[in-house]
Amino acid sequence: MQTLEQLLDTTSTLNVDVDIKNIFISLMEKLSKFAAQSNSSTAEDGSVLQTMNKDLDIFRLFKKYTDKIIDEQGKNMEVSKLLELEVAFMNFCIKTYP
Numbered sequence: 001m002q003t004l005e006q007l008l009d010t011t012s013t014l015n016v017d018v019d020i021k022n023i024f025i026s027l028m029e030k031l032s033k034f035a036a037q038s039n040s041s042t043a044e045d046g047s048v049l050q051t052m053n054k055d056l057d058i059f060r061l062f063k064k065y066t067d068k069i070i071d072e073q074g075k076n077m078e079v080s081k082l083l084e085l086e087v088a089f090m091n092f093c094i095k096t097y098p
Helices: 004-012 020-041 048-053 058-073 079-096
Strands: none
Touching: 004 020, 004 058, 020 058, 020 079, 058 079
């Protein structure tokens, strides 16, 4: 979690030929699954994601870099791929911030 911003920043600056969408979608899915599994296995009052968000706002981070990808590479991506990225972000939000 401490290097997530560096990873997203580096990933968002990759060559246009690299399918960044799949990398971001995979990261969002893995983080939401981790949060869901961690929350179901703990009986604490605060969720794991809330604990992680004290130091890092994951929602704003993914939103920032999703928007950056769309702004910089949107003209070179198919509309369906852009929508896949937005849908993945929305699913991430729904799963991790119920």
